Amino acid sequence: MAAQPALPPVADQISRKRDQGLHPAVLAAGLAVIVLMLAAGPDYLGQSALLELELILGLAVFAAATNLLLGYGGLVSFGQATFYGIGAYAIALNWMHWKLPFWLAFSAAPFAAALAAFFVGLIALRARKLYFALLTLAFSQLFYVVAEQQYHFTGGANGIFGKMIPPALAVPQNGYWFILGVAVVALLALWKITVSPFGLLLRATRERPERAESLGLNVFGHQLMAFVLSGFFCGLAGALYAVYNQNAYPELLDWVKSGDPVMMSVIGGMYSFLGPVVGAFIYEIARQFLVGTTRDWQLILGVVLLVIILFMPDGLIGQFKHGLPWRKGGRK
Amino acid sequence: MNLQVIVIEGLSAMTTAASLFIIAAGLSLIFGALRVINVAHGTLYMYGAYFMATLFAASGSGWLFWVGLLVAPLFVAAIGAIAEVTLLRRVYERDHLVQLLVTYSLFLILSDLALRFWGTASLSANQPPSLSGAAMVGGVMFPAYDLFVIGCAVAMGLALWALLGRTMLGWKIRAAVEDPETLAASGTNVKRLFTLVFAIGSGLAGFGGAVIAPLQSVDPGMGQSVIVSAFIVAVIGGLGSIAGAAIGATLIGIVEAVGIFYLPSWAPAFIFVAMIVVLAVRPVGLMGQKLGY
Numbered sequence: 031m032a033a034q035p036a037l038p039p040v041a042d043q044i045s046r047k048r049d050q051g052l053h054p055a056v057l058a059a060g061l062a063v064i065v066l067m068l069a070a071g072p073d074y075l076g077q078s079a080l081l082e083l084e085l086i087l088g089l090a091v092f093a094a095a096t097n098l099l100l101g102y103g104g105l106v107s108f109g110q111a112t113f114y115g116i117g118a119y120a121i122a123l124n125w126m127h128w129k130l131p132f133w134l135a136f137s138a139a140p141f142a143a144a145l146a147a148f149f150v151g152l153i154a155l156r157a158r159k160l161y162f163a164l165l166t167l168a169f170s171q172l173f174y175v176v177a178e179q180q181y182h183f184t185g186g187a188n189g190i191f192g193k194m195i196p197p198a199l200a201v202p203q204n205g206y207w208f209i210l211g212v213a214v215v216a217l218l219a220l221w222k223i224t225v226s227p228f229g230l231l232l233r234a235t236r237e238r239p240e241r242a243e244s245l246g247l248n249v250f251g252h253q254l255m256a257f258v259l260s261g262f263f264c265g266l267a268g269a270l271y272a273v274y275n276q277n278a279y280p281e282l283l284d285w286v287k288s289g290d291p292v293m294m295s296v297i298g299g300m301y302s303f304l305g306p307v308v309g310a311f312i313y314e315i316a317r318q319f320l321v322g323t324t325r326d327w328q329l330i331l332g333v334v335l336l337v338i339i340l341f342m343p344d345g346l347i348g349q350f351k352h353g354l355p356w357r358k359g360g361r362k
Numbered sequence: 363m364n365l366q367v368i369v370i371e372g373l374s375a376m377t378t379a380a381s382l383f384i385i386a387a388g389l390s391l392i393f394g395a396l397r398v399i400n401v402a403h404g405t406l407y408m409y410g411a412y413f414m415a416t417l418f419a420a421s422g423s424g425w426l427f428w429v430g431l432l433v434a435p436l437f438v439a440a441i442g443a444i445a446e447v448t449l450l451r452r453v454y455e456r457d458h459l460v461q462l463l464v465t466y467s468l469f470l471i472l473s474d475l476a477l478r479f480w481g482t483a484s485l486s487a488n489q490p491p492s493l494s495g496a497a498m499v500g501g502v503m504f505p506a507y508d509l510f511v512i513g514c515a516v517a518m519g520l521a522l523w524a525l526l527g528r529t530m531l532g533w534k535i536r537a538a539v540e541d542p543e544t545l546a547a548s549g550t551n552v553k554r555l556f557t558l559v560f561a562i563g564s565g566l567a568g569f570g571g572a573v574i575a576p577l578q579s580v581d582p583g584m585g586q587s588v589i590v591s592a593f594i595v596a597v598i599g600g601l602g603s604i605a606g607a608a609i610g611a612t613l614i615g616i617v618e619a620v621g622i623f624y625l626p627s628w629a630p631a632f633i634f635v636a637m638i639v640v641l642a643v644r645p646v647g648l649m650g651q652k653l654g655y
Contacts, residue, residue, distance in 0.1 A: 106459045153638060157645040160399055160458050164597050165641055171590050172634035179627050286586060289466060296463060326478065332470035339463050340452060 072203045080206050086314045087213040088270035093306035095263030096291035101300035103256045104236030108288045109166030112173045113143035113261040115283030117268025122278035125194035132196050143265020144258050151257030170285045177280040189279025299345025369500040377508040379615025380515035386595035386607040388566030394602030395535050395559045398461050402468040404589025406564050410434045410571025415485035415580045427490040434572035435565040442564025446557045484581035522604050594637045600650025
């Protein structure tokens with residue numbers, strides 16, 4: 031409540047939990063095996079499974095990039111779809127209006143998103159907590175209505191459809207490998223950011239902003255940097271979406287779309303790097319399955335989300351870590 | 363631009379402002395006492411509208427409109443009370459992300475249930491015969507129902523002002539904002555008070571939906587889009603301030619009317635720009651107080 035002093039977030043425990051879970055070498059080896067298995071996917075997976083994976087890989091980048099703000103920066107943004115959508119629109123708009131080479135547009139997309147994130151962050155980060163969340167949401171809707179209204183430029187509510195990727199990428203296997211490669215590199219880069227001195231300082235701004243400030247840390251500057259970096263990778267994820275689906279439409283920018291990576295992070299666990307990635311896989315596979323079998327997938331999603339929020343604050347990954355029997359003794 | 367155009371544009375702006383205030387007031391009331399942003403507030407508003415539309419489809423006669431206006435808020439208040447007791451009560455002590463996600467889950471669940479009960483087709487509710495004509499205002503003809511909506515908003519604002527400022531219940535609500543522990547120590551059941559506030563706020567959403575239903579088609583996307591307007595109005599005014607919500611609603615009503623008049627295709631973007639500008643200048647909204655969250 032209002033009178034309550036702000037408790038240190040659950041995240042405070044992250045420093046204690048850091049050494050739990052699998053040994054880093056085991057984890058790295060396991061991840062390498064998973065990536066290799068994914069790379070060999072076309073040998074044993076059907077067309078529809080590959081397409082599904084293409085979508086999930088992009089969403090995993092989207093979720094991990096959002097979690098840079100959410101889990102590491104303690105910044106609840108309900109507007110990351112703005113940058114996801116900009117990434118997708120950069121490719122689609124270039125294809126429709128400017129006809130520059132695809133690779134140029136693909137490379138420029140994350141930078142366009144990062145630039146937008148810089149200006150959005152400059153304004154939104156002045157507000158605190160809830161106001162920040164609602165302000166990012168407003169930006170999300172601003173871009174949404176602009177994309178929907180300016181139909182002569184953006185194709186309006188229908189969006190832009192067309193053969194916007196080079197023929198080489200349109201070959202299913204190539205498209206899959208391309209998306210997998212970009213996603214793996216992007217996730218590695220994001221992971222590097224989180225363990226860099228910048229990433230540690232970002233956590234400091236989340237856990238003790240006043241203290242970080244008094245120690246001479248520029249809290250606003252670090253948060254803005256995190257916002258721009260997150261925007262960059264959200265934009266990249268959006269560009270991957272354009273490669274996967276060859277279209278861009280206003281709903282990509284919507285606030286409900288912004289909720290997706292937040293949910294993925296919460297489901298997987300926002301206080302570990304892989305949580306959002308795992309969350310993206312679980313969320314999307316479950317969604318596909320439920321959409322096929324029941325009309326009430328939103329209801330089930332809502333209930334699952336409630337259970338996780340109320341009973342597993344560290345998400346499924348956190349649950350798994352706590353559940354490792356041989357680690358229990360070491361836990362305080 | 364002659365005088366008649368100004369009167370008509372002004373009245374349209376007031377109608378927009380009125381419908382925005384009706385939806386934002388409950389949101390702000392709940393936030394003021396509970397410090398919770400209810401993402402599902404727009405969905406509760408949609409339930410009020412669906413209730414009205416269903417009632418109308420059942421009969422179509424005028425007097426049922428007045429029954430609906432009375433019963434829809436109670437129906438939605440009951441949903442709100444159930445949600446408060448089962449879910450929100452558990453997360454008042456948790457941080458704002460958890461609270462946002464709980465109400466977001468509620469939004470998902472209630473939207474899904476609405477789809478299940480009412481389907482994807484859009485419904486409509488007619489205006490009662492007594493309010494369906496036009497009325498003369500300042501020398502121009504203006505839809506009587508729009509005037510009724512403005513009247514409802516004014517009545518709601520006055521009722522909330524009287525409730526918060528002139529009754530024991532209102533004093534307790536304001537005390538709960540400042541210091542729930544002392545209030546509890548002085549013999550008030552704060553838990554029940556919070557349930558009541560959440561139910562009243564939800565009821566206001568239900569009332570808003572019921573009032574607005576005859577003006578637009580009632581469809582499953584309603585809650586999702588209206589909540590954004592409600593946020594904007596409440597945030598511009600300052601979360602938790604009813605007077606702020608009234609100012610925010612008026613501001614947005616005027617901005618939208620001016621936008622539609624001069625630059626129709628950019629008008630929907632203007633309200634977001636208005637919010638962004640206000641928050642860039644005053645990060646806690648016009649009437650908001652700086653609080654520790």
